Amino acid sequence: MTAPVPERAAARAAVAEAEVPGWAGGVMLALRWATLLVEVTVMVALGALAGGVLLGLGPALRAGGVVAARMTAEPTPWRTFWRAWRDGFGRTNALFAPVWAVGALLWFDGVALGLLDGPARAVLTGGLLVVAAWGAVVLAAWPVVVSRYDRGVVDTWRFLLLLPLLGPTTSLAVLVVAGALLAAAWALPLLAVLVGPGFWLWAAGRLAADRLDRVDAQASGRSAA
DSSP states (O other): OOOOHHHHHHHHHHHHHOOOOHHHHHHHHHHHHHHHHHHHHHHHHHHHHHTTTTTTHHHHHHHHHHHHHHGGGOSOHHHHHHHHHHTTHHHHHHHHHHHHHHHHHHHHHHHHHHHOOTHHHHHHHHHHHHHHHHHHHHHHHHHHHHHHOOOOHHHHHHHHHHHHHHOHHHHHHHHHHHHHHHHHHHHOHHHHHHHHHHHHHHHHHHHHHHHHHHHHHHHHHHHHO
16 A cells, blocks of 8 residues: 555655765765756756746746755655646746747847857857856846745846846856856766756755845845834
8 A cells, every 4th residue: 555645755754864874874865965956857857848848947947946945855856846836837937938038039149140250259259158147147046036036027037137246256156056067068968967957956046045045134134224
């Protein structure tokens, strides 16, 4: 007989909280983290496909960010993922629509870049690099901001576009993570495909959440004053 869901959740929670001393405990923890990162990657892929990619990628990234933020503390990651994927499905897609628009624009700019030469090519290349770096920081914060704040599309994106300026150190850290993942994708493409998306959602999301905690604390301090 299959164990009831609460019992499975309790069992997973006990495993997540268990500590094995010595090197064996370190190995088990590393394996658990690696497995969870792969699971998050698979979740995001399935969530994107479930919405036909166009309507599924935004909710999948948001739900993946929710699971990645909890990692080993989450006893039922798959249930949590699909619950978060469904919750606010329409709102999440509305908030993700600008990403598709900017992505299409960057694709056309990339095509134009291949047709240009000389100074115009150098200027366009520099502009695309700046936009790509800014976009990486914004995308790192997007799942966290969408999950944390209940704001409209305009207010959310105004905040997201200004966020890199509010925490330049955090922005630099996010770009370092992005660069490390690109290097890993070049050196170990299969490993990057399996672990990369999950690691990005965890690492970049953690950096963004810490920055947002400080922003919220500053805002609360000004309100109290």
